[in-house]
Amino acid sequence: MIPRQLLLLAAAVPAALAVSCSAAPAAAPSAAPVAPARDAAAACTAVVALNATIPPGADPDAPAPAAAEMQAWAAGVAAPYATLRDNAPATLNDSVAALGGVLDQARRGQRIDVGDAQTTAATTAIDAWVHDSCGFQTLDLTSSGGKLGPAPAGLRPGPVSIKFDSTGDPSAFVVLLARVKDGQRATAADVDAGPTGPGPAYGTATVTAGHYLLTSPLGTPPDFAGTASLDVTVD
Numbered sequence: 001m002i003p004r005q006l007l008l009l010a011a012a013v014p015a016a017l018a019v020s021c022s023a024a025p026a027a028a029p030s031a032a033p034v035a036p037a038r039d040a041a042a043a044c045t046a047v048v049a050l051n052a053t054i055p056p057g058a059d060p061d062a063p064a065p066a067a068a069e070m071q072a073w074a075a076g077v078a079a080p081y082a083t084l085r086d087n088a089p090a091t092l093n094d095s096v097a098a099l100g101g102v103l104d105q106a107r108r109g110q111r112i113d114v115g116d117a118q119t120t121a122a123t124t125a126i127d128a129w130v131h132d133s134c135g136f137q138t139l140d141l142t143s144s145g146g147k148l149g150p151a152p153a154g155l156r157p158g159p160v161s162i163k164f165d166s167t168g169d170p171s172a173f174v175v176l177l178a179r180v181k182d183g184q185r186a187t188a189a190d191v192d193a194g195p196t197g198p199g200p201a202y203g204t205a206t207v208t209a210g211h212y213l214l215t216s217p218l219g220t221p222p223d224f225a226g227t228a229s230l231d232v233t234v235d
Contacts, residue, residue: 036086043087044134047126048159049080050099051204057111067109074106084126092129098122127202131161136204138163141230143172143216148228155212155234161204170218170225177203180211207234 055073056065081103088096098118106112113119131138136159139152145168164175212232219225 038089039087040089040133043084043089044130044136044159046080046083046087047130047134048204048206050077050084051127052206053077055106055112055114058114060113060115064111070106070109070111074103077103088126089129092126095122095125099126124202127161127204128163130204131163131202134159134161136161139214141165141175141214141216142167143175143218143228144168146170146172146218146226146228148172148175148214148216148230151230152214152232155207155232157208157234159204159206162202164201164203164216166216171220172216172218172228173220174201175214175216177205177207178213178215179207180213209234 053073053076056069057063081099085096085100099122102112102119130136137155139155139160139162141148141150141162141164143164143166162175162177166172210233212234214230214232216228217224218227
């Protein structure tokens with residue numbers, strides 16, 4: 001992360017000094033630097049905005065995006081990233097700096113490897129902080145022996161932070177949240193037809209009123225054994 005420039009507050013110098021001796025007056029001591037206050041709520045909101053964007057070329061099997069696409073994406077996330085950088089707790093400095101490196105790469109028009117170990121560790125640390133500290137509604141889900149749970153009673157519109165773990169066999173590597181289009185009918189059973197792509201163990205999304213499906217592909221990519229799914233209503 002690019003460190004913020006801090007302005008040192010110099011002690012005020014008197015407008016006039018009475019000359020009573022030939023010795024020059026001692027210099028007034030400088031005041032201690034004052035770090036600007038960090039706004040945790042602003043950092044939380046910034047993470048929600050960042051998680052709502054998908055960089056071009058995130059799918060490793062897709063064609064490489066044009067440099068202009070990467071630069072446009074970088075410009076679009078620059079503001080929420082700056083808010084996160086300036087307001088996240090100091091414990092996240094290294095993780096935020098790692099994201100800054102990714103953003104710099106996109107500014108140069110270069111494709112981002114979203115599966116890079118350093119980037120994954122950074123986003124996991126940031127999303128885990130959001131889950132524990134931001135006061136958003138949360139979902140803590142586990143795929144245990146191919147069964148996904150516990151089933152949430154319901155969600156309110158707004159940000160939701162999801163934590164996902166997997167135990168037993170078959171294993172699961174991600175949970176996906178999808179909104180069913182208004183006027184259409186779908187249940188968890190309908191999703192069990194096949195797998196979907198990968199994602200993080202923590203994630204933050206904004207949900208609106210409607211019917212959603214939580215789905216977790218089972219097995220190890222690209223060999224899937226099915227999916228485990230739950231229905232959830234947002235109202």
